[in-house]
Amino acid sequence: MAHPRSRRLRALAVPLGLALTASLGFLPNAATAASPDAAPADGPQLSYVVNTTPGHATAGKVEKAISRAGGKVIVAHEQIGVIVVHSANPQFAATMRTVPGVQTAGATRTAPLKATGTTDVGKPQKVDLSTSQLAAAGKAAKANGQEPLEPLQWDLPAIKADQAAKVNPGSRKVTVGIIDTGVDDTHPDLKANFSARQSANCVGGVADTSKGAWRPWDPASDYHGTHVAGTIAAARNGVGVAGVAPGVKISAIKVSEPETSLFYAESVVCAFVFAADHGVAVTNNSYYVDPWMFNCKDDADQAAIIDAVGRAAGYAQRKGVLNVAAAGNSGLDLAATKLTDSGSPNDSTPVERTVNPKTCWDVPTQLPGTVTVAATGVQKRKSYYSNYGLGQIDVAAPGGDSKQVPELPAKNGNILSTMPGGDWAYLAGTSMATPHVAGVAALLKSAHPKASPQEIQWLLKEQADNPGCPTDDATCTGTKHVNSHFGYGIVDALDAVKK
Template identity: 90%
Template sequence: MAHPRSRRLRALALPLGLALTASLGFLPNAATAASQDSAPAAAVPASGPLLSYVVNTTPDHATVGKVKKAIAKAGGKVIVAHERIGVIVVHSADPQFAASIRTVPGVQSAGASRTAPLKASGTTDVGKPQKVDLPKSQLKAAAAAAAANGKEPLEPLQWDLPAIKADKAAKVNPGSRNVTVGIIDTGVDDTHPDLKANFSAKQSANCVGGVADTSKGSWRPWDPDEDYHGTHVAGTIAAARNGVGVAGVAPGVKISAIKVSEPKTALFYAESVVCAFVFAADHGVEVTNNSYYVDPWMFNCKDDADQAAIIDAVGRAARYAQGKGVLNVAAAGNSGLDLAAEKLTDTGSPNDSTPVERTISPKTCWDVPTQLPGTVTVSATGVQRAKSYYSNFGLGQIDVAAPGGDSKQVPELPAKNGNILSTMPGGDWAYLAGTSMATPHVAGVAALLKSTHPKSSPQEIQWLLKQQADNPGCPSGDATCTGTKHLNSHYGYGIVNALKAVKS
């Protein structure tokens, strides 16, 4: 994961980089890509900070048209209107814009999607990947042994694949080329030798700002040294079995990149995520991977007009995708919180300006998109099959679990690293940990299920994920784990099983 203020890399997931040549020698990272400012300028008087808003209306042509006219009168500029779901993205510098537009007939909710002005610059507070601490001779020996056993060179370091029987599943069915997993994230380096064979450019876009840009390469990371999160996720899902690097859970399916992270700040705002879900739905994506929460609020509360509008807008887009046959899979989060508790303390919101500590109720304040109805919520486990120390949990909140890594659960040699090894921009590989790393394992298994059952609906695929999962049951003496062997707060229905997916 790649960002301390999102699910992407909160302080827990310390990345350990691994840059390797075909002979397993070390190389520096590739040159960084240029950043760019994607926010369109607003044609309104600057009476206050220029903000982005989501305005949610009755989804019909006449109503949307009337509201667009009202937006202009209220000092707003329409950036894009998703008429089919009734979500309009607006820029305005009028501090009274949201209050004014909420009074317009046909507007069901409206609010700012951020607290920092558009074009605000910042830095991603994230550690640089480090080379893995293993002797080169040991790595070469592991690669030679892997090749002799028909495995990828770095597969002996991937404890997570046998943990969900993905290595055995690949021999039965590696996944169908008719199935695409859309990675809603920081972008994907589609030139990586482990990814390029499975990358679908025609199903990829840059949705930053709310408008899909499908120009070639628009979906790549702004800065490969910082925005590596999406590329790492991509490798876990579908790194090809091609004699290079690592293997993915579903090495035969396709992947696409739908970039939603802002340049410089790497934040995931509602208007970008709405665009991503709609784009995925309209471009034949079967599964989306969502290893993030929608910034700037860790939890969006329904009794706050701005946050309620975010829940409404993203929820409409997610439902639209589900209605078009898309299964959305999302990370539970890395704060070690019980999402079923009566009260929680949020100290990190808003994360684009000055955070203010607040007490919230999970019943009315949601982590978006993971707590949206119909979304598969994923917790993380380590090599010992125990819940990762950082993973959020909660009875009735977690659907399934998957390997996300845990530095406190260490595998045997040759790996000797409890985190998840996957692809990085510039042809590299690295270890990372988090529910961000668990989620692509589930997305990969979902893609295998869709490959096996191509006519199944998202609801049926989700049911199969749960029905086939292996539940270890609550650890003895762990009071945070509640429920039964069949369904509990740590694992939901259990740890996903790739082999069962291809044999079902």
């Protein structure tokens, strides 16, 4: 699987395999814009976002122009002015940019559209823990009143989530929406906390709420969202692991394409709008929007992606949703003046390019109002792969690090959580750090139900514990209170329920 936060360590997860059984179609930056009435030419069928002044009146006029330009409207989010379109006209985006009422327009991919459907269902690869390791974990769990595999979860005490659960495990009125590869809601550690009415399959841009539509296409490869779900809210039910907020609800909003697991803009726009309209309090975003690791505002297509996803994320925030997102796994300083992106576009042929992080954004993590999360290891140092940057990172949380190893019985520096098919596994990545923060945010929302997304973000930062910059790491800059590795610090679940 090309993982959501890391096809470059993308889905922001790095699979480290310890399961337990206990475009360049056409980039429409044409030098000469076609007229709105230009006859469509033949080209690859692509998906586009056409961003307009919000409202029904403008949408109606623009939709007529879309039809004349050879486009087919898939869905119109009139409340935010985002229209998703399919077209085989190579000049479609350039044509639409000349239409009154259209503010930005561009292709969301570089590879042609293809029919979507489920892939063959397989089982995740299983690599059992040793009998002695499981026995040691079970003995420790029994002695301490923990879940059977909880002694292997060094990450929970690292943010005091084990202590927080005894004070307030979270409210059933709070739901965290997991925008990801889908969630196996039949997992024994997840089913008690799963909210089907707040779940959907948004792949392609239109929400499908039919039963089970939110589940992974292929459990053997699309396990990322299920792993994230367990970290947030695996139930304390005498089975497997425990989540950071074991009393809250979780929902799945699937946005990954079958087979490729790519997260395109139209799907992510659908997900944010769906979350906002279905009472979700927090969204977890452990991915970047494909096919560009960074979307640059001076490129018309990429600017349209920033605009469309930004509108949807902003809509969610205005409706009371806090969006939490992974910083990325490329070890980059997001505050640098220039970076090299050699992996984009990742749906066709990548071309190495130099980007300026001030105008080229990792979406959605660098969108305004989003909580950007860096990863740490058991030694409370930045994980070796985690992106960082002064003024770019809001908070940090355990994401795992194979170079930072805990004591027995764990002896694994990565994050243990749920997998499809009733399994558990260790993974690492800022993908794994983000659900820790989403879980703490859910605890804060449980304790302060009337708090706005901005207030929850302030509390996350105010209560975070900052280790300060390591003396032997020159990449860390800033102060004891705010720095490039941890932002305001590592989140604190106990403070979330006590203060």
